[in-house]
Amino acid sequence: MASPSKWNPEVQASVLEALESGLTLRQAAAQNDISASLIIWKSVRDEEFAKQYARALEVRTECDFEGLMDLAFEQPERTKMGIDPSWVNLKRLQVDTIKWALSKRNPKKYADRPPEVNVNAQFGVQLVHAIPRPEKEVPSVPCESMPALEPGDEQ
Helix, strand or coil: CCCHHHCCHHHHHHHHHHHHCCCCHHHHHHHCCCCHHHHHHHHHHCHHHHHHHHHHHHHHHHHHHHHHHHHHCCCCCEECCEECHHHHHHHHHHHHHHHHHHHHHCHHHHCCCCCCCCCCCCCCCCCCCCCCCCCCCCCCCCCCCCCCCCCCCCC
């Protein structure tokens, strides 16, 4: 880890600005010539910076969400054969990756469905019993050679 002595108000402001602009933690650290672990270390030990850091990550998440539309509506280069299918797959992968990251950063807001919380969860094995299937009945075919049974008659 880089020395905490490299940390100063200018570096702090630059890191927060870089995060808000959409850079990752590692990119913001490299841009400021510090280690990513120094930023984490500072956010754990400085409550005020931790609040600013959390807000910067929220802003970055919002920017990533807004950037999805730009990415989705980007026009492909057309060749004489049409649109390259690999370009389409690349864009689909990029959009899906950003959506996945957003759902992990803020599942209540960006997940397909919110995480289920079971406050009465029991830790153990739960046996599931199979429900028996009803036996198939043989369709009755009227037979003229057999007399119809009356109630109370036994075979």
